[in-house]
Amino acid sequence: MSESNRRTFLKSVGGTGVALTVAGCLGGGGDGDGSTTTGTTGDGTTGDTTTTEDVTTITPGTASGFPPFEFVNESGDLVGFDIDLLSAVVEQTDGYELGSWEDLEFNQLIVALQNDNIDVVAAAMTINEERDQTIDFTDPYYDAxxxxxxxxxxxxxxxxxxxxxxxxxxxxxxxxxxxxxxxxxxxxxxxxxxxxxxxxxxxxxxxxxxxxxxxxxxxxxxxxxxxxxxxxxxxxxxxxxxQYGFGVRENDDELQSALNEGLQAVQDNGTYAELTEEWFASE
The missing domain is CATH 3.40.190.10 (Periplasmic binding protein-like II)
Structure with a gap:
C-alpha cells in the first residue's frame, strides 16, 4: 500500500497496533492441466476458472465491512490486509495466480467455496472445529x-x-x-x-x-x-x-500446500512484516 493509500485508509477507518503470528508451513504445489471450467460467481453471473499448462487461475472470495482486513475504500476499491496478503502469498506459489475477487456476505463464503463459485476464502475466518468439518484451512496467519x-x-x-x-x-x-x-x-x-x-x-x-x-x-x-x-x-x-486461516475446499491438498508454502515465503522475505506495518501500525 502506498503512503497516499495509507493516509486514505487511516482517514476512513483508522489504524492501530496488534500482535500477529504465523505458524510453520507445509510444502508442495500444483500445476495446471490445460483445461477450462465454468462456474457461477457470487453475483449470479457465469465465470471461468482457467487453467493453462503452467498456471491455474483461482477465484478468491471475501466479505468486506471488516476493516482493516477487508473493506471498500472511498474510491470504491476492495482493499485490506487479507487482500494484500493473499495476493502476496499466491505470487510466491508455483502454478497459481489470482483471478477477480468475489465480495460476498460472510455467511455465504463457505457455501460459495463448496459450490466451486470461489476457490479460496480470505476473510479473517477463524479456524474452528465446525468449519473444519466442511472445508480445509491453511496454516494460521493471525491470532485474535x-x-x-x-x-x-x-x-x-x-x-x-x-x-x-x-x-x-x-x-x-x-x-x-x-x-x-x-x-x-x-x-x-x-x-x-x-x-x-x-x-x-x-x-x-x-x-x-x-x-x-x-x-x-x-x-x-x-x-x-x-x-x-x-x-x-x-x-x-x-x-x-x-487463529485465522485461508479457507479451501476439502481435499484440495495441492492448493492448500501451495498457499502454506507461500505463507512461509512471505514471512521469510519480510513481506508479511511490511503488510502488518502498513495496515496495523498506529498513525
Missing part, C-alpha cells in the same frame, strides 16, 4: 480474541459478560462474535430480542454509536480499528484464542 465495544464516555462500561445482562448486543452474522452473543442468549444473560445480528460490523458499530444497542462483540483487531475511528471504546476482552 473477541472485544466488547461500548460508547465512549457512556455510563455503561461492562467489565465481564455478566454485566451485559438485559442490554441489547450486536454482532455480525456468521462470526465468532455472533457465537458469543448466541451463548449469552442460551445462558439467559440477554433475551433473544436483545441479540441483534448485522450483515457487517460497520452497521453494528453505527447502531452502537447511535444508541440503538449498548455493546458490540467483534474481533480484537477490528475493534481497535473502530476505536481509532469512532466514538467507541473496548470495555473488556473475551479470551477466545482464535
Amino acid at each position: 480474541n473477541q472485544a466488547v465495544l461500548v460508547r465512549e464516555g457512556g455510563s455503561f462500561q461492562p467489565e465481564s459478560t455478566d454485566d451485559l445482562a438485559d442490554h441489547p448486543v450486536g454482532a455480525q452474522s456468521g462470526t465468532t462474535g455472533k457465537d458469543q452473543m448466541d451463548a449469552l442468549v442460551e445462558e439467559g444473560t440477554i433475551s433473544s430480542s436483545q441479540a441483534n445480528t448485522y450483515e457487517n460490523y460497520v452497521l453494528a458499530v453505527q447502531d452502537l454509536a447511535n444508541g440503538n444497542i449498548d455493546a458490540v462483540i467483534v474481533d480484537t483487531p477490528v475493534a481497535e480499528t473502530f476505536v481509532a475511528n469512532r466514538d467507541v471504546v473496548i470495555s473488556f476482552t473475551i479470551e477466545t484464542g482464535e
Whole structure:
C-alpha cells in the first residue's frame, strides 16, 4: 500500500497496533492441466476458472465491512490486509495466480467455496472445529480474541459478560462474535430480542454509536480499528484464542500446500512484516 493509500485508509477507518503470528508451513504445489471450467460467481453471473499448462487461475472470495482486513475504500476499491496478503502469498506459489475477487456476505463464503463459485476464502475466518468439518484451512496467519465495544464516555462500561445482562448486543452474522452473543442468549444473560445480528460490523458499530444497542462483540483487531475511528471504546476482552486461516475446499491438498508454502515465503522475505506495518501500525 502506498503512503497516499495509507493516509486514505487511516482517514476512513483508522489504524492501530496488534500482535500477529504465523505458524510453520507445509510444502508442495500444483500445476495446471490445460483445461477450462465454468462456474457461477457470487453475483449470479457465469465465470471461468482457467487453467493453462503452467498456471491455474483461482477465484478468491471475501466479505468486506471488516476493516482493516477487508473493506471498500472511498474510491470504491476492495482493499485490506487479507487482500494484500493473499495476493502476496499466491505470487510466491508455483502454478497459481489470482483471478477477480468475489465480495460476498460472510455467511455465504463457505457455501460459495463448496459450490466451486470461489476457490479460496480470505476473510479473517477463524479456524474452528465446525468449519473444519466442511472445508480445509491453511496454516494460521493471525491470532485474535473477541472485544466488547461500548460508547465512549457512556455510563455503561461492562467489565465481564455478566454485566451485559438485559442490554441489547450486536454482532455480525456468521462470526465468532455472533457465537458469543448466541451463548449469552442460551445462558439467559440477554433475551433473544436483545441479540441483534448485522450483515457487517460497520452497521453494528453505527447502531452502537447511535444508541440503538449498548455493546458490540467483534474481533480484537477490528475493534481497535473502530476505536481509532469512532466514538467507541473496548470495555473488556473475551479470551477466545482464535487463529485465522485461508479457507479451501476439502481435499484440495495441492492448493492448500501451495498457499502454506507461500505463507512461509512471505514471512521469510519480510513481506508479511511490511503488510502488518502498513495496515496495523498506529498513525
